[in-house]
Amino acid sequence: MGIKPLFTATATAVGGRNGHSEASDGSVSVDLSVPKEMGGPGNPDTTTPEHLFATGYAACFGGALDFVASQHKKNAKNAAVTCSVTIGPRDEGGFGLMVKLHVKDTSLPEAELRELANEAHEKICPYSHATRGNVPVEIEVEGV
Known part of the structure; x- marks a missing residue:
């Protein structure tokens, strides 16, 4: 099964779940942290x-x-x-x-x-x- 490509979104994450992820065009830029429920720090102003x-x-x-x-x-x-x-x-x-x-x-x-x-x-x-x-x-x- 194939698709006819219309759009490709590309993002890079550095540091995994406790790092930073950003779209190549700058439209999304987020800091990440593991939530406390999963044993992580659950840092404020971060996402998963x-x-x-x-x-x-x-x-x-x-x-x-x-x-x-x-x-x-x-x-x-x-x-x-x-x-x-x-x-x-x-x-x-x-x-x-x-x-x-x-x-x-x-x-x-x-x-x-x-x-x-x-x-x-x-x-x-x-x-x-x-x-x-x-x-x-x-x-x-x-x-x-």
Whole structure:
């Protein structure tokens, strides 16, 4: 399976989880530290790779949802997508991730919003494609 490249984002991290990460174009520049819950210092004014992944997935999924909604002549431009990324030890060793997407749009009936979210997840969102079969992703919806 191939893709036709449209855009490439590049970032470099130095120092791993207790270091610094920056996009090559300067659009993102963050200091990182391991959270206290994981035995790290949890330094103030820092972030984690999980925060960055959650932010990207939420934005990407919101775009996919809006695209799917427009294909069905619906409007999901004001949908709020909250992405929670959890990290923890895997039974097989190492660490793994779990994702929960909460989609809220009080302008759409809940059943309709669920169908749109499922279609965005199954057919459009590249983060959903990348995680499928590797990371458990749970989708919750909140409509009217």
